[in-house]
Amino acid sequence: MAKPRLSSIDGKLAEEFAIPSHINEVGEKMSAFAIGHAAAGRRVVLITSGGTKVPLESRTVRFLDNFSSGRRGASSAEYFLDAGYAIIFLHRHRSLYPYTRTFSTINMLDALQFTGSTGDVVVNQQVLPNITKVLKRYQEVKDSELLLPIEFNTLSEYLHLLKTAAQALSTLGSKAMFYLAAAVSDFYIPSSEMPEHKIQSSDGPLQLSLNMVPKILSPLVKDWAPQAFVVSFKLETDATILLEKARRALETYRHQVVVANVLESRRGYVVVVTPETQAEVTLTEEDLRNDIEIEERIVSTLTSAHNKFITQSLV
Template sequence: MGSWEDFYASHLPPTDFEDNRQLLKQFCEHHIKDENQNIVLVTSGGTIAPLEHNTVRFVDNFSAGSRGSSSAEYFLQNNYAVIFLFRTKSLEPFTRHFSGQQFLDMLEISDNNENSNINVRPDSVDVLLPILTKYKTAQESNRLLYINFTSVSDYLWLLRAACEALAPFERRALLYLAAAVSDFYVPQDDMPKHKIQSGATPKISLQLVPKILKPLVSTWVPNAFVVSFKLETDDSLLIAKSRESLMKYNHKLVIANILQTRRHRVVLVTPTTSEEILMTKEQAHSGLEIEEPIVSEVCKRHEEFLAGAEQ
């Protein structure tokens, strides 16, 4: 595995990188003026590792973005300014509540001879109105910034840029790293320029993506409250693997979950404690999402972290 410096040196930033960096800078400069405003970077969705420069085929680290998109909404409810760094076409805050057909079914067309109008069906107003109100509030208060990525290279460039913009917030910055980042990539020098032909038998040499938590915690945002996620399939490894990560990278919290039960059980792990958040079937049926208590607990711990600095 090469170093993170080598990765950046050998991979070009995304074509819209400078525009996005400027958006990140402006968003952070706007909110840092308020000394009571906390800010969170939520990363969400999976990344692809292209197999060709003109990408047709790729290795995909799939994630629908459910946890990240829902968590972003709950951070807004907890009065955070939110940078939502997400995979293109993965779930987004607010629109995640509606599939394409479901949303269209909520609308109706009315004609009055000269003009056609689109209205929300009366039986759908109670569903759409509270979500639309929250979205409009976030937009009008400039507390939600969307930045999208596709490849693992795009993600790493934008993650570093976001950290640079967040660094002046120091302890008021929270990083909630929920994206499913590719573990492997094909070095750009090893990629064919054009599409790999279907009749060929490709030989693909994958390299490990450098672990970016190390420079992020130690150098880019050394004073921030950094939360990572750990997904396992073997429950007996969950706590040990989480603590191993905490000891290695020295961040504040790991949210650990098992693949099969991640929708209703997580464990919040620190170097010395572990606290389970478990959602019952009754709570799930009532509409509660596990991200609500997760985010509530993360915000509480961030506040304790800030209070500790004041003592």
């Protein structure tokens, strides 16, 4: 088998981004997960979710953050599970999580109450109206070991864990999907230039100089998981440049799909862009009244496209 090329991005990753201490352990878990599900004939999707944190000091007091609640990744995970996929859920620590996301705004103590004279504690169904349905599905998924949660905080952790996950999933060939919904920083301070201690305000106004983060999609598509179905997300706040940016990403990285969205309208409107097609996915007022989530439609569009991709890659 041909040896994978060591791209310059691999070198940069190793030199300028601190390697998480648990990377080998996590890599083994991800490989075992991928092998097990591949043997069962299942497809596996790696979902990234939440925003990355870029520290300004190595003993970090201050950091830059990318905005993402993690809802896109967490709700999509539920729909991928319904479609029969196993999932590696690479998410920002404490961002929204599949199933529990439904109750993220509820104070746990408000949802519990004492019953009768026994002092037993029961769930208040009025505070948690769908708890039985959600709990049932959560436990099914847990018992069948279909969801492998992996956490990141910093950009460095995210990049190394993504690479490790991609290598673990390479055994699945075209049956692996990457669904890159995490909001990833474009800028960082290399480890070698980062002050160790808290930056002192007594030193006066702070001037920051940030390097460009290497474009990780490039080695992902070319070297780490070259047979996989790769979906990236393009986020803009200026709608007029969105589609052009999405198309440029497809031309540059030569992956399969870009889901393009604008920050304010992301819950009700996205465009699924491929090299040949462009499909708008929109929720109507009625959909919103019926609690339909746009992720259900996005995932359905992508699982169909993945089916075709697998069939084509077999001929």
